[in-house]
Amino acid sequence: MNVREKLAKLKTKIPSEVLLVAVSKTKPAPLIIEAYNEGHRDFGENKVQELVLKQEKLPKDIKWHFIGHLQTNKVKHIASFIHLIHAVDSIKLLKEINKQAVKNNRTINVLIQFHIAKEISKYGIAPNQAIQFFDEVNTLNLLNVKILGVMGMATYTTNQSQIRNEFKLLKNTFDTIKNYSYKNISEFKEISMGMSGDYALAIEQGSTIVRIGSSIFGNI
Numbered sequence: 001m002n003v004r005e006k007l008a009k010l011k012t013k014i015p016s017e018v019l020l021v022a023v024s025k026t027k028p029a030p031l032i033i034e035a036y037n038e039g040h041r042d043f044g045e046n047k048v049q050e051l052v053l054k055q056e057k058l059p060k061d062i063k064w065h066f067i068g069h070l071q072t073n074k075v076k077h078i079a080s081f082i083h084l085i086h087a088v089d090s091i092k093l094l095k096e097i098n099k100q101a102v103k104n105n106r107t108i109n110v111l112i113q114f115h116i117a118k119e120i121s122k123y124g125i126a127p128n129q130a131i132q133f134f135d136e137v138n139t140l141n142l143l144n145v146k147i148l149g150v151m152g153m154a155t156y157t158t159n160q161s162q163i164r165n166e167f168k169l170l171k172n173t174f175d176t177i178k179n180y181s182y183k184n185i186s187e188f189k190e191i192s193m194g195m196s197g198d199y200a201l202a203i204e205q206g207s208t209i210v211r212i213g214s215s216i217f218g219n220i
């Protein structure tokens with residue numbers, strides 16, 4: 001199957017209210033254009049330099065999602081155009097995004113990354129620190145960043161019940177934060193979870209955004 005066919009097949013399995021971010025990291029521009037020509041507009045990248053090069057040469061109505069770990073000193077390179085930054089996991093990064101958003105006279109949408117996997121990773125806030133994190137966020141008054149929700153990655157495992165429990169944990173964390181700080185803020189509604197191997201479980205557990213690469217573009 002080519003990209004067009006894989007994308008069409010995938011779309012039959014994803015409810016229309018769930019946003020599909022086509023993860024195009026490491027994939028060449030012609031493959032992205034193939035999906036673009038089918039009407040797809042949301043693409044995800046995880047390296048700043050690669051994203052900037054692609055953004056320069058590809059159509060300007062693409063909505064670029066940054067899904068990787070973002071270093072504070074690189075925010076400035078993507079601040080003028082980024083649609084959504086998925087993996088914000090520190091106050092320092094949030095402040096820098098706000099600063100660069102002000103410079104570009106825009107608001108930047110972000111998600112807060114939580115560490116839900118059993119794997120040891122440097123990235124993501126511990127779910128039991130969520131309230132503390134948002135208490136701090138709420139004292140800062142960062143007017144040019146808009147927090148739209150949460151993001152997480154499940155453990156890379158074949159154990160379905162483990163993956164399901166990890167997605168449940170992210171959904172619970174989202175609900176806790178929603179009730180605590182965003183009860184009447186309708187824009188706080190996104191749960192970015194689910195990749196090629198586990199998106200069905202993620203959708204079952206309440207995902208609103210799935211990030212899918214290899215099922216669309218292959219493993220090249």
Ligand SMILES: *Cc1c(COP(=O)(O)O)cnc(C)c1O
Binds near residue numbers: 023153
């Ligand atoms: C690569 C990547 C994906 C997509 O993974 P696939 O298994 O290729 O679908 C999703 N999310 C993040 C954060 C990634 O780095």
